[in-house]
Amino acid sequence: MHSPTPSPGPAIVTSVARSVGLLPPGPLTTAELAAAVPDPRERERYVRIWHGVYRRDDQVDDLRLRSEALARIWPEGVLRGRSAALLWGDDSAPPGAPPEIWLPATRRSREGRVYRYGAMPSAAVTEVGGLRVTTPLRTCRDLACDLGPEDAVVAVERMCAAIPGLAGRLAAATAHPSGRGARRFANVAAAIDRRSVSAESSRARLRLAAAGFDGFRADHRIRIDGRELALPLADPALRCAVVVPGASPVASPGRSSGAGTSPAAGAGAERHLVALCRAGWTILVVRGPSAPANACRPQVGTVPSDAGGVLPALRSWWPGTTLLPPLLGEPVADPLGIWAVRSA
Structure with a gap:
């Protein structure tokens, strides 16, 4: 007769449970x-x-974990800058970005951490998930003062995408700028496009504008084959659309353009691209990582003001960018449906 196997004690059960992630x-x-x-x-x-x-x-x-760790070390501090923006929905921080915190008194600086001091009114402080952080408006102001123009606009746009009404509050706050950094704050607020669907879409728009292509706008709507489509980034005057990583090429109005699908994902996306090319549009598909903002920037006026000049401009930052030319020989190049001739 076999004796029953003894059940593991509480300590063993606890050890096993903890070993699987508890x-x-x-x-x-x-x-x-x-x-x-x-x-x-x-x-x-x-x-x-x-x-x-x-x-x-x-x-x-990552930045979120290190921001929480910094807040744990300094409970009297206030997370600010990139750390606060992350908690408010900004996903554009580069890998390795250090956490930032405001402290009421100077402390010895530490590698991999950013300590800030100075005035911090109580109205500029709130809480997110139990962490003391700067308010969205104060965070946008700090980003405008601390970052370069492109990074600041991208970060603020991502916050505006996550916080309803923030773009309107920014416009009101910058109507009468005053104080340190007020002009930079106003410039950043004026440059945002609240319809931007991703950080890369924002960067592409800003870099194209710096290269002389200032007609590109986010979430442009057109009708093709009786269906309204949303283009993540497009210049209707050039009939040119840009597809960036993290944004679907086209989407119907009821769907988000920033669904995270790749340019080649899904037969529906491919059909939309073909329909756009048949309607006379040039499609530029941005692939791979981008070069830094200050790398190989085209000079304004050195590229032709047509869709063909957009390709070298984009390739100077995204070398893997590919071009889908318009299919002008196709029978349908009529997105508005006004040129079709009724047969007798």
């Missing part, structure tokens, strides 16, 4: 980690973010 996530201070994970063997699954702050080894070490 350990508390970071960031945790040294004291918090010791209290939450008393078993030294389980604490081996934690790695140090900075001195005295830890994360679980399967957590992504």
Whole structure:
């Protein structure tokens, strides 16, 4: 007769459960980690973010995690700049961007962290998920003062896409600018396009404008084959559309243009592209990573003011950009439906 197998004790069950991901996530201070994970063997699954702050080894070490860690170290501080923008919906921060925090008193600077000081009115502070952060308007002002023009506009546009009504509040706040950075703040607010569907779409629009192509707008609507389509970025005068990573080439009004589909994803997207080319549109498909904003910028006036000149401008930043030319020999190049002749 076999004796029953003894069931594992509570400690073993706890250890097994924690081994599959039930350990508390970071960031945790040294004291918090010791209290939450008393078993030294389980604490081996934690790695140090900075001195005295830890994360679980399967957590992504990104700007969000490091911003939360910085707020944990300085509870009297206020997350600002890129850190605050991320919490408000900005997804344009580059990899490795350091977390930023405002502190009421000067502290010794640390590598990989940005400390800021100065005036911080209580009206400029709020909370997001239990973290003290600057308000959306104050965050936009800080981005305008701290970042280059392109990065600032892109970050503010991403925030406007995530926060309903922010674009209108920006316009009101910049109607009578005053104080440090007021002019830069007003310039950034004036340059935003609230219809932009992605960070790369914003960058493409801004860089094309700097190269002399200032007619490109986000979310341009046209009708083809009896259906309204939305183009993520287009210049109707040039009959040229730009498809960027992270935005579907075309979409019906009831769908988001920023659905995250690739330019070649889905037969429907391909049909829309073909329909656009048959209607006389030039399609530029941006592929691959972009070059820095200050790299190989075309000079205004060195490119022709037609759709053909847009390709070299885009390729100077996105070398993998490809061109789909208009199919002018097709029988239908009539998006408005006004040239069809009724047969006798």
